[in-house]
Amino acid sequence: MSADVRAAPVGKRFxxxxxxxxxxxxxVGVGWGLYRMIFSLAAVTNLDDQYPMGLWIGxxxxxxxxxxxxxxxxxxxxxxxxxxxxxxxxxAALLSALIRYTFVPIGLAFDLGRWYNIWHPAMPWMWQxxxxxFEIGMCVMSYLTVLYIEFAPIVFERFIGRVRLPGKxxxxxxxxxxVLRLADYVLGKVVFLFVIAGVVLSCLHQSSLGNLMxxxxxxxxxxxxSPLSPxxxxxxxxxxxxxxxxxxxxxxxxxxxxxxxMHVLTPLAGLVPYLLGVYIALKAGDMLYxxxxxxxxxxxxxxxxxxxxxxxLTLVPFFMxxxxxxxxxxxxxxxxxxxxxxxxxxxxxxxFFIAYKPPYAExxxxxxxxxxxxxxxxxxxxxxxYRLLVTLFPVLPASHD
Amino acid sequence: MSRNRRxxxxxxxxxxxxxxxxxxxxxxxxxxxxxxxxxxxxxDCTLCVGCRSCEKACNAANKDLPRRPPHTFDDQSVFxxxxxxxxxxxxxxxxxxxxxxxxxxxxxxxxxxxxxxxxCVSACIVGALSREPSGPVVYDVxxxxxxxYCMVACPFQVPAYEYDNALTPQVRKCTFCFQTRLSxxxxxxxxxxxxxxxxxxxxxxxxxxLAREKLRxxxxxxxxxxxGENEVGGTAWMYLSDVPFETIGFPKFGYHPTPGYTxxxxxxxxxxxxxxxxxxxxLGGVMWLLKSRRQRADAESGEEGTHER
Numbered sequence: 233m234s235a236d237v238r239a240a241p242v243g244k245r246f247x248x249x250x251x252x253x254x255x256x257x258x259x260v261g262v263g264w265g266l267y268r269m270i271f272s273l274a275a276v277t278n279l280d281d282q283y284p285m286g287l288w289i290g291x292x293x294x295x296x297x298x299x300x301x302x303x304x305x306x307x308x309x310x311x312x313x314x315x316x317x318x319x320x321x322x323x324a325a326l327l328s329a330l331i332r333y334t335f336v337p338i339g340l341a342f343d344l345g346r347w348y349n350i351w352h353p354a355m356p357w358m359w360q361x362x363x364x365x366f367e368i369g370m371c372v373m374s375y376l377t378v379l380y381i382e383f384a385p386i387v388f389e390r391f392i393g394r395v396r397l398p399g400k401x402x403x404x405x406x407x408x409x410x411v412l413r414l415a416d417y418v419l420g421k422v423v424f425l426f427v428i429a430g431v432v433l434s435c436l437h438q439s440s441l442g443n444l445m446x447x448x449x450x451x452x453x454x455x456x457x458s459p460l461s462p463x464x465x466x467x468x469x470x471x472x473x474x475x476x477x478x479x480x481x482x483x484x485x486x487x488x489x490x491x492x493x494m495h496v497l498t499p500l501a502g503l504v505p506y507l508l509g510v511y512i513a514l515k516a517g518d519m520l521y522x523x524x525x526x527x528x529x530x531x532x533x534x535x536x537x538x539x540x541x542x543x544x545l546t547l548v549p550f551f552m553x554x555x556x557x558x559x560x561x562x563x564x565x566x567x568x569x570x571x572x573x574x575x576x577x578x579x580x581x582x583x584f585f586i587a588y589k590p591p592y593a594e595x596x597x598x599x600x601x602x603x604x605x606x607x608x609x610x611x612x613x614x615x616x617x618y619r620l621l622v623t624l625f626p627v628l629p630a631s632h633d
Numbered sequence: 634m635s636r637n638r639r640x641x642x643x644x645x646x647x648x649x650x651x652x653x654x655x656x657x658x659x660x661x662x663x664x665x666x667x668x669x670x671x672x673x674x675x676x677d678c679t680l681c682v683g684c685r686s687c688e689k690a691c692n693a694a695n696k697d698l699p700r701r702p703p704h705t706f707d708d709q710s711v712f713x714x715x716x717x718x719x720x721x722x723x724x725x726x727x728x729x730x731x732x733x734x735x736x737x738x739x740x741x742x743x744x745x746x747x748x749x750x751x752x753c754v755s756a757c758i759v760g761a762l763s764r765e766p767s768g769p770v771v772y773d774v775x776x777x778x779x780x781x782y783c784m785v786a787c788p789f790q791v792p793a794y795e796y797d798n799a800l801t802p803q804v805r806k807c808t809f810c811f812q813t814r815l816s817x818x819x820x821x822x823x824x825x826x827x828x829x830x831x832x833x834x835x836x837x838x839x840x841x842x843l844a845r846e847k848l849r850x851x852x853x854x855x856x857x858x859x860x861g862e863n864e865v866g867g868t869a870w871m872y873l874s875d876v877p878f879e880t881i882g883f884p885k886f887g888y889h890p891t892p893g894y895t896x897x898x899x900x901x902x903x904x905x906x907x908x909x910x911x912x913x914x915x916l917g918g919v920m921w922l923l924k925s926r927r928q929r930a931d932a933e934s935g936e937e938g939t940h941e942r
């Protein structure tokens with residue numbers, strides 16, 4: 233932790249009019265979620281025997297995990313590559329990843345038929361090492377633990393020297409304070425071990441998520457099926473990490489009426505063309521090698537979504553982030569980052585259901601109202617949790633106003 | 634479009650070979666080795682008359698399926714549409730009209746194919762689906778978490794789900810009557826019920842001999858293909874037909890087992906944990922190098938102490 237970075241809890245009130253709306257959206261989603269729990273998947277979703285995975289897997293899991301990549305990419309940049317300059321956005325990136333990963337099992341619980349068995353994959357007698365999903369489950373579980381450990385020093389910092397236990401427990405204030413200081417000291421010495429573990433675990437499960445649909449070569453459209461899919465998922469997750477950090481920093485600046493930290497965001501944006509370039513090169517190379525470009529003009533849902541998410545929403549930000557003018561402009565950064573984030577959203581949805589065509593499909597799958605409501609509600613929940621935690625803990629840089 | 638699809642299938646096979654790097658044994662590890670006691674069923678579609686006795690017998694034999702009055706299985710109007718198995722039926726028979734010929738048709742019975750290298754078993758996160766040594770692919774609901782990845786993985790689109798059950802939904806698919814009949818030395822209920830002896834139950838190797846014998850003796854009666862002999866690595870249920878299989882609802886598949894695409898990738902990523910540990914070591918090494926370089930630079934420029942780490 234660099235001395236020139238001071239973080240502090242945000243001193244603004246929680247329930248602004250804007251936050252009231254977001255909270256309401258979250259509660260509507262929770263309502264639909266509860267409705268599903270009581271009245272079954274059939275009552276809320278349009279899932280059926282042809283389309284067993286839909287919007288919830290695409291958005292809550294697929295996009296959720298991808299957009300959480302800001303955490304490990306920023307951690308790698310600051311700790312592994314020793315770019316202290318970016319420390320200013322590290323805590324926010326960490327918190328964002330932590331919340332998004334926490335919401336992955338929450339979102340998944342609504343989709344699982346027997347959600348109360350969600351702990352089964354962790355039990356050694358049910359381990360199934362051939363299952364791609366098992367690998368993802370174990371990595372996400374481990375990484376979530378690592379994220380909480382990485383976040384712990386921020387919680388310690390909040391309470392060290394400020395321990396005020398209620399009533400008779402106040403006698404223990406000094407003891408708790410000593411324990412916190414000790415834990416903070418020890419963790420400070422070894423946290424880098426967890427940071428590196430977090431990067432490794434992220435690489436593993438981001439790529440495994442791309443391996444998930446490789447088992448269904450006859451169901452997935454050739455534009456989205458490739459044995460290199462794990463690599464595409466990893467590369468696009470790494471590429472979307474900084475755009476997420478940038479977009480969130482701009483949103484925070486706007487929400488708390490601060491100046492966006494352009495001296496950090498502009499150089500961060502400068503890294504995006506390299507990372508995005510790797511992804512684009514991999515994807516284009518695979519397309520040329522396997523000859524899947526023949527499907528580009530067939531007019532199917534898969535080909536149209538490919539044009540939108542890759543041809544437009546990936547390539548345009550790639551060129552935008554190459555321009556120094558764009559990188560210096562908050563609105564330019566906002567548009568570029570938002571475009572590529574939507575591209576990742578569409579890409580994950582394409583792989584998990586838009587480009588999925590089972591052999592006996594009778595009708596196409598279109599997500600139901602309740603499916604949209606829950607997915608949007610969970611996104612609102614992420615905003616609420618973020619706002620709550622930056623109000624409680626020293627995550628964002630201390631403001632001078 | 635369809636030609637494109639077909640040429641794509643070739644690419645899939647090619648890419649698979651690339652992934653597997655010439656080690657089919659490893660790629661086929663999904664369901665364990667296929668032993669000599671592997672059982673199967675040979676379905677001769679040319680003999681089927683569409684009486685639906687097998688559907689009736691299946692419903693009667695599987696007590697946990699929703700009960701249906703036996704006479705409902707005499708209804709021939711179901712053939713007006715192409716049905717699929719669902720949470721209430723492990724097997725269905727469909728009728729396929731021959732093109733141009735008003736009266737001629739072929740019936741095809743569908744159920745779980747009981748793959749030799751089942752994608753559902755490879756996909757299952759908790760091992761709720763497993764392949765018995767003799768071949769039946771069976772389901773243990775007590776492990777299941779309801780993720781439905783098996784349904785995504787199955788190339789034949791077989792497993793069905795109880796979407797309208799809020800608390801205890803199950804994956805539903807043909808059990809090969811493993812618990813109820815095979816383990817007692819009986820044949821599956823549908824096989825036994827068939828009045829036309831469309832189905833032959835027995836060791837898979839013998840069924841293949843029988844199928845080849847039929848093709849050799851009566852080449853005019855059949856298209857020269859045993860569906861399921863090699864499709865996605867081979868299936869326990871195999872079919873003979875008088876019309877091309879694509880026209881009676883059997884998808885055209887390559888011969889490579891589909892878990893052969895994912896498992897080599899997964900196992901390569903975790904081989905003795907070397908790749909993750911190597912990545913960990915590399916990242917740690919880079920970090921240590923850059924850190925000591927930075928500290929040297931800091932010391933030279935006399936800015937010691939600005940950075941704690």
